[in-house]
Amino acid sequence: MISCQSLFKTFNQLEVLKGIDLELAEGEVVVIIGPSGSGKSTFLRCLNFLEAAGSGTISINGQAVGTKEGSLNKLRQDIGMVFQQFNLFPHMTVMGNIIEAPVLLKKMTKDQALQKGMQLLKKVGLAEKAEEYPNRLSGGQKQRVAIARALAMEPKLMLFDEPTSALDPELVGEVLGVMKQLAKEGMTMVVVTHEMGFAREVADRVIFMDEGRIIEQGSPNDIFENPKQERTKEFLGLL
Ligand code: ATP
Ligand code: MG
Numbered sequence: 001m002i003s004c005q006s007l008f009k010t011f012n013q014l015e016v017l018k019g020i021d022l023e024l025a026e027g028e029v030v031v032i033i034g035p036s037g038s039g040k041s042t043f044l045r046c047l048n049f050l051e052a053a054g055s056g057t058i059s060i061n062g063q064a065v066g067t068k069e070g071s072l073n074k075l076r077q078d079i080g081m082v083f084q085q086f087n088l089f090p091h092m093t094v095m096g097n098i099i100e101a102p103v104l105l106k107k108m109t110k111d112q113a114l115q116k117g118m119q120l121l122k123k124v125g126l127a128e129k130a131e132e133y134p135n136r137l138s139g140g141q142k143q144r145v146a147i148a149r150a151l152a153m154e155p156k157l158m159l160f161d162e163p164t165s166a167l168d169p170e171l172v173g174e175v176l177g178v179m180k181q182l183a184k185e186g187m188t189m190v191v192v193t194h195e196m197g198f199a200r201e202v203a204d205r206v207i208f209m210d211e212g213r214i215i216e217q218g219s220p221n222d223i224f225e226n227p228k229q230e231r232t233k234e235f236l237g238l239l
Contacts, residue, residue: 001024001025001026001060001061001156001157001188002022002024002047002058002059002060002061002157002188003021003022003023003024003058003059004020004021004022004046004047004053004056004057004058004059005021005056005057005059006019006020006021006055006056006057007019007020007021007043007046007053007055007056007058008053008054008055008056009039009042009046009051009053009054009212010054015212016039016042016212017039017042017043017046017053017054017212018211018212018213019056019212019213020039020043020056020212020213020214021214022047022207022214024157024188024190025188026188027186027187027188028188028189028204028205029183029187029188029189029191029202029203029204029205030189030190030191030203030204030205030206030207031191031192031193031198031199031202031203031205031206031207031220032044032190032191032192032193032206032207032208032209033192033193033194033196033199033206033207033208033209033223033235034208034209034210034215034235035210035235038209038210038211038212039209039211039212040161040192040209041161041162041192043209044081044159044161044190044192046058047079047159047190048076048079048081048159049065049072049075049076050081060075060078077105077107077153077155078153078155078156078157079155079156079157079158079159080150080151080153080155080157080158080159081150081158081159081160081161082143082146082147082150082158082159082160082161082163083146083161083163084161084162084163084165084166085166086134086139086142086143086145086146086166087146088134088142088145088146088149089134090133090134090135091133092133092134093130093131093132093133094121094126094129094130094131094132094133094134094137094145095114095117095118095121095130095131097134097145097149098113098117098120098121098145098148098149098152099113099114099117099152100149101149101152101153102116102152102153105153107153107154113152116152117130117148117152118130120148120151120152121145121148123148123151123178123181124144124145124147124148124178125144125174125178126141126144126145126148129141129145138171139166139167139168139171140167140168140171140172140174140175143163143164143167143175144174144175144178146163147163147175147178147179147182151182156188157188157189157190158182158187158188158189158190159189159190159191160179160189160190160191160192160193161192162192162193162194163175163179163191163193164176164193164195165193165194172195176195176198179191179198179202180198180201180202183202191203196224199220199224200220200224201220203219203220204219205217205218205219206218206219206220206222206223206224208223208227208229208231208232208235210231210235215229215231215232216228216229216231216232223236224236
């Protein structure tokens with residue numbers, strides 16, 4: 001459904017992505033692992049066009065994506081993103097956060113958005129928090145709201161950038177649980193995470209990135225039990 005060929009990205013003199021190729025099938029769950037600074041976040045941001053790639057092509061359903069703002073906006077609406085730091089709007093209630101984009105971008109009427117918002121809050125187990133403000137939620141609750149907010153736009157693809165890294169350990173499970181459920185329902189997902197348990201259990205494919213390149217990819221079993229590359233073994237502490 002989404003693919004990219006030879007993605008390169010440079011910040012000033014620093015080459016951060018050095019030719020990334022990815023072919024993502026509908027319903028596939030891909031987990032990206034790799035050391036700090038290897039370009040994982042930059043890659044996700046390029047996929048979502050939050051960051052313009054230096055060169056390379058990104059195609060959706062076989063159609064190369066142009067850079068006209070109109071088509072980019074449409075595209076961004078089809079891709080949901082969840083960040084490490086939640087990024088909820090602090091001055092809006094939970095429900096306000098969820099209905100903002102669908103109503104503003106006229107994807108739904110306010111009534112439709114409220115109805116959908118309540119369904120999503122039930123799905124992430126937070127129906128009773130609809131009128132609460134974000135600063136009165138735990139980290140895990142904030143992140144579940146952020147997931148519901150992304151889903152409110154009915155995206156075709158969900159990108160997660162270390163969604164549990166800012167959470168106390170006992171709150172990680174509730175967020176991973178929501179993500180597992182989403183995967184089970186067939187959502188196409190790309191997840192950057194250090195949660196190897198999640199990767200083993202949920203990923204169809206694991207990608208190991210280092211220094212702006214995909215070093216190795218395969219099933220969780222391939223990568224975690226039988227990595228071929230020395231760098232992968234080293235990263236996983238198998239050497
Ligand atoms: P982490 O695991 O720490 O989140 P990462 O794999 O997500 O790391 P990126 O955030 O993609 O890595 O960063 C890759 C490299 O690009 C780093 O060296 C970083 O300093 C640099 N970089 C990222 N964003 C920018 C920017 N906006 N301007 C300049 N350099 C940047
Ligand atoms: Mg990152």
